[in-house]
Amino acid sequence: MIDVDGLEAAGQGHLAAAVERLHGDSRARLIAQIKALDLGLITHLISTVAHGDAPVDLAGLTPPDVVPAPSSPDAPSEHEARQVGEQLLRDGKIAAVLLAGGQGTRLGHDGPKGEFPFSPVTGTTLFAHHAARIAALRRRYGCALPWYIMTSPQNDAQTRSFFAANDWFGLPAESIGIFQQGLLPAVDRTTGAILLEQPDAIALSPDGHGGLFPALGRNGVLDDMDARGITTFVTYNVDNPIGRVGRAEFLGHHRTFGSEMSNIVVRKRHPQERVGVVAKLGDRSVLVEYSDLPAELAAATEADGSLRFWAGSVASHAIECAFARRVTGGLPYHRAIKRVPYIDQNGNLIEPDEPNAIKFETFMFDALPLATATLSVESLRQDEFSPIKNADGDDSPATVRRDMNRLYARWLRHAGVMIEVSPDGDPTIDLEIDPRYALDPDELRDRLPRGFSPQPGTPIVLR
DSSP: OOOHHHHHHTTOHHHHHHHHTOOHHHHHHHHHHHHTOOHHHHHHHHHHTTTOOOOOOOTTEEOOOEEOOOSSTTSHHHHHHHHHHHHHHHTTOEEEEEEOOOBSGGGTOSSBGGGOBOOTTTOOBHHHHHHHHHHHHHHHHTOOOOEEEEEOTTTHHHHHHHHHHTGGGGSOGGGEEEEEOOEEEOEETTTOOBOEEETTEEOEEEOOGGGHHHHHHHTTHHHHHHHHTOOEEEEEETTOTTOOTTOHHHHHHHHHHTOSEEEEEEEOSSTTOSSOEEEEETTEEEEEOTTTSOHHHHTOBOTTSOBSSOEEEEEEEEEEHHHHHHTTTOOOEEEEEEOOOEEOTTSOEEOOSSOOEEEEEEOGGGGGGGSSOEEEEEOOHHHHOOOOOSSSSTTSHHHHHHHHHHHHHHHHHHTTOOOOBOTTSOBSSOEEEOTTTOSSHHHHHHHSOTTOOOOTTOOEEEO
16 A cells, blocks of 8 residues: 555645556556655655756856867877777776667657667668677777666667567677666646656656666666776767767776766857857866856857857766766756646546646766866767757758768778769768778778779668
């Protein structure tokens, strides 16, 4: 049974009434969900966060310390960082953590976003592409490189089934750890009442990418990393297929600096670009959401006319396992105002016309000021960042197709292969290079057969 008095005291007595209206399996299902709620936390969030985050005090905000993108991959600092990072990989000190809790709804895809077939020629899915990079890194460095994938309760079962149906994309199943982030209920925006999405189901949603840290502890992932001798893990998002997870230079800079949490940043295209900005408040690194950065700061420039706050986050990090353990207790919560269909007290499904609910979430970047040392490493956007977030327009499959064609055309030119381009400079054919064929331009140059020449008008697929 449920603690009716406890629900009443927490202002959630309607849940007890909802249980009384049910029978059999439906009743048991709702009771189980209610018992899993942390009513103390929810009550605290309603009283402290539901009315809005505290104003962000940005007085004294300054640009971050950044390792600039090198003018050449052979620059001495890059060469030294590469050596350090490659040794970490060879020594088995690195793990990869893919954040894959999202659904492909905005892309018109019914299922986990990782199942989305993003590549224009072969229809390769995001999951398959990321798996190929893990396989290539393992081969190059002769390392285990454990791969952990954080799902959400909404897509966990589908993700596991997809991997199994695809024979784990050629990777040993035991080398892949799939785990779930946490859930929190949506509450009514006015009353704070926990909403029901079905008569026997609470309206639950993932607790945000900041939920990674408690999930690593709760699911035993950090213990597993310790048992494998892992000291550092890298995080990256499933929707960015050109992200260079496991890039030795980034890992080397992170380790040499003694950073506990490092970021990859790219230069913002324009002041209003919707990306978080890495900066400093005092001696601590912070990430300021684009919505929290005042227009005058977003547009501020240096003497040479460049943006003062230019360091846009691509949501990719290198994190020390010891630091992750320190923050498994969780990060600050934020509110998101959403439109959430719900079941009313008469059992009717209500489809609100306006945002009616509050969801609570945490952000991974809120861990930055908790670290004793942090580092930001600049990467060129064209080499590192082209996410798939929208069905069309910016950050869509079309822009990823364009950016991948441009990227691989540069690789081919490096190998001495010229690709026909349109008047605007873009390749006239689609190009796909499987990470297992080549991870970078040098490897492509070394692997291409002598005399390789593309056929006019024919896409190039190297795998």
